[in-house]
Structures are given as structure tokens and as C-alpha cells.
Amino acid sequence: xxxxRARAYTEVVELLNDxxxxxxxxxxxxxxxxxxxxxxxxRDLHADETARATIVDLESLARQLADKGWSEMxxxxxxxxxxxxxxxxxxxxxxxx
Numbered sequence: 001x002x003x004x005r006a007r008a009y010t011e012v013v014e015l016l017n018d019x020x021x022x023x024x025x026x027x028x029x030x031x032x033x034x035x036x037x038x039x040x041x042x043r044d045l046h047a048d049e050t051a052r053a054t055i056v057d058l059e060s061l062a063r064q065l066a067d068k069g070w071s072e073m074x075x076x077x078x079x080x081x082x083x084x085x086x087x088x089x090x091x092x093x094x095x096x097x
Contacts, residue, residue: 012032
């Protein structure tokens with residue numbers, strides 16, 4: 001795990017602490033925590049089926065949050081904060097350099 005991914009995980013925890021309980025239910029919070037755990041511990045997105053399923057679940061959660069009144073932008077920010085816990089695909093990393 002890199003320092004950048006560890007910071008991303010910390011940011012997710014802080015985001016969860018900042019979101020009022022009436023805006024994000026206990027089970028939703030648990031989904032976010034589990035997703036962050038799965039992604040921060042992942043070594044290879046291509047080989048880790050759980051991590052890939054986690055990203056699909058995050059997309060589903062974002063739609064559910066938007067359906068219950070969250071702005072798409074705010075729901076997306078939460079999802080991207082969690083996805084930042086994942087390892088960077090080396091191909092994407094090289095292309096961005």
C-alpha cells in the first residue's frame with residue numbers, strides 16, 4: 001500500500017464522520033467502509049474479483065444515494081474518494097505520466 005492510498009483511506013473515514021447519520025444510513029456507511037477496506041488492501045484490480053465487485057457495488061450505492069436526494073456530484077465525490085483507495089493501474093499510470 002502506498003502513502004497516497006493510505007491518505008485516501010483516511011479521507012474516506014473523515015468523509016464518513018462528516019456526513020450526518022440522516023443522510024447516510026448505518027448499512028450504507030458499512031458498505032462504504034467495507035469498500036474502502038477491500039480497495040486499500042487490494043494489490044491488483046485485474047486479479048482481485050472482490051475489488052472489482054466492490055467498484056460495481058459503489059456505482060450502485062451512488063445511484064441509490066442520488067435516488068434518495070443526494071446530488072449526483074456529492075454521491076460521485078464519495079464514490080471517487082473510495083476508489084482512490086485502490087491501486088493505480090500501471091497502464092493508466094504510465095499513460096498519465
